[in-house]
Amino acid sequence: xxxxxxxxxxxxxxxxxxxxxxxxxxxxxxxxxxxxxxxxxxxxxxxxxxxxxxxxxxxxxxxxxxxxxxxxxxxxxxxxxxxxxxxxxxxxxxxxxxxxxxxxxxxxxxxxxxxxxxxxxxxxxxxxxxxxxxxxxxxxxxxxxxxxxxxxxxxxxxxxxxxxxxxxxxxxxxxxxxxxxxxxxxxxxxxxxxxxxxxxxxxxxxxxxxxx
Amino acid sequence: xxxxxxxxxxxxxxxxxxxxxxxxxxxxxxxxxxxxxxxxxxxxxxxxxxxxxxxxxxxxxxxxxxxxxxxxxxxxxxxxxxxxxxxxxxxxxxxxxxxxxxxxxxxxxxxxxxxxxxxxxxxxxxxxxxxxxxxxxxxxxxxxxxxxxxxxxxxxxxxxxxxxxxxxxxxxxxxxxxxxxxxxxxxxxxxxxxxxxxxxxxxxxxxxxxxx
Numbered sequence: 001x002x003x004x005x006x007x008x009x010x011x012x013x014x015x016x017x018x019x020x021x022x023x024x025x026x027x028x029x030x031x032x033x034x035x036x037x038x039x040x041x042x043x044x045x046x047x048x049x050x051x052x053x054x055x056x057x058x059x060x061x062x063x064x065x066x067x068x069x070x071x072x073x074x075x076x077x078x079x080x081x082x083x084x085x086x087x088x089x090x091x092x093x094x095x096x097x098x099x100x101x102x103x104x105x106x107x108x109x110x111x112x113x114x115x116x117x118x119x120x121x122x123x124x125x126x127x128x129x130x131x132x133x134x135x136x137x138x139x140x141x142x143x144x145x146x147x148x149x150x151x152x153x154x155x156x157x158x159x160x161x162x163x164x165x166x167x168x169x170x171x172x173x174x175x176x177x178x179x180x181x182x183x184x185x186x187x188x189x190x191x192x193x194x195x196x197x198x199x200x201x202x203x204x205x206x207x208x209x210x211x212x
Numbered sequence: 213x214x215x216x217x218x219x220x221x222x223x224x225x226x227x228x229x230x231x232x233x234x235x236x237x238x239x240x241x242x243x244x245x246x247x248x249x250x251x252x253x254x255x256x257x258x259x260x261x262x263x264x265x266x267x268x269x270x271x272x273x274x275x276x277x278x279x280x281x282x283x284x285x286x287x288x289x290x291x292x293x294x295x296x297x298x299x300x301x302x303x304x305x306x307x308x309x310x311x312x313x314x315x316x317x318x319x320x321x322x323x324x325x326x327x328x329x330x331x332x333x334x335x336x337x338x339x340x341x342x343x344x345x346x347x348x349x350x351x352x353x354x355x356x357x358x359x360x361x362x363x364x365x366x367x368x369x370x371x372x373x374x375x376x377x378x379x380x381x382x383x384x385x386x387x388x389x390x391x392x393x394x395x396x397x398x399x400x401x402x403x404x405x406x407x408x409x410x411x412x413x414x415x416x417x418x419x420x421x422x423x424x
Binding site: 169172 | 337
């Protein structure tokens with residue numbers, strides 16, 4: 001059995017062909033992931049069976065287990081297949097200006113294409129890993145923005161302090177996003193709410209400073 | 213089968229005696245949870261078997277299934293048994309003053325009594341639910357502090373905006389806590405880091421305000 005690094009910490013077992021780049025293997029994996037995405041729109045992850053997935057994908061159980069170790073592995077892959085392109089686009093086009101609400105609206109419109117599946121995933125055992133994945137994605141641009149902001153304000157803090165603060169802000173942002181996704185909130189409403197949080201945080205911190 | 217409300221969203225099935233208050237049932241449940249806490253100190257949750265748990269607790273498989281639906285249910289119960297008393301003490305003694313680092317140090321010293329188990333749990337399928345639990349616990353005192361702070365600054369924001377901001381801050385705080393727990397960071401070091409984040413956030417928000 002092969003091993004890959006998990007998103008955080010320990011290594012996790014992977015199936016023999018889970019990372020194969022053979023075109024036929026990729027097609028089969030995509031069929032399994034796509035079937036899982038469709039099925040999760042209508043039922044909770046813990047009630048989904050490998051039997052139902054292979055039937056919907058039109059492959060044998062043997063082929064399934066060449067690609068995934070178990071049901072939870074394909075459920076996580078389904079989540080990544082939805083989160084990864086949406087968050088990748090969000091962070092690569094991220095600009096800390098007045099178009100931020102539009103950027104958030106676009107992220108949510110994209111996640112909303114699989115709204116029912118996303119809600120199921122955020123109430124499944126995969127939820128923790130998907131949230132970590134999202135926080136890790138958001139961390140990069142947030143840390144860059146924080147660094148630029150502190151530099152402009154002539155505030156010098158250590159790298160570790162900047163890392164911790166960026167993780168704090170990324171997790172806070174993802175919490176508001178995840179609540180919006182779980183509750184099926186409209187994209188522009190989530191954008192308005194995260195913008196309100198940013199403004200409230202500004203008021204919350206007024207009068208405090210790193211030089212206290 | 214009985215049902216209880218899950219921490220968020222859908223209801224989840226529970227075993228017949230999972231919430232029984234009969235003294236013998238409580239003793240058996242505690243023995244199963246305690247054995248699970250001990251076993252998780254030495255092995256990952258997904259490698260833990262019901263067989264190993266019942267052997268360590270000295271009960272039969274039949275009795276196990278009267279109390280828990282499956283392995284994951286007792287793993288989650290083990291997590292709650294560690295998180296709940298530690299976080300309850302933290303939030304009930306929470307005071308937003310200069311003793312905050314000491315309060316955080318105390319929380320981490322208490323979680324550290326089961327350090328190895330906590331690290332296993334934060335890399336298990338229970339991680340998402342335990343983090344949600346912690347965020348929900350932190351939310352109350354953080355919202356109260358935010359409300360008092362905004363009132364003192366004469367800033368008037370709506371209840372929804374205050375809720376969202378408190379969730380953001382609670383999730384950010386728990387992210388820094390969870391990283392400290394996962395990495396086995398010393399209690400006073402985590403306390404210093406969360407204090408640094410608070411001060412960096414103050415600098416980050418300098419010059420912004422709710423009235424912008």
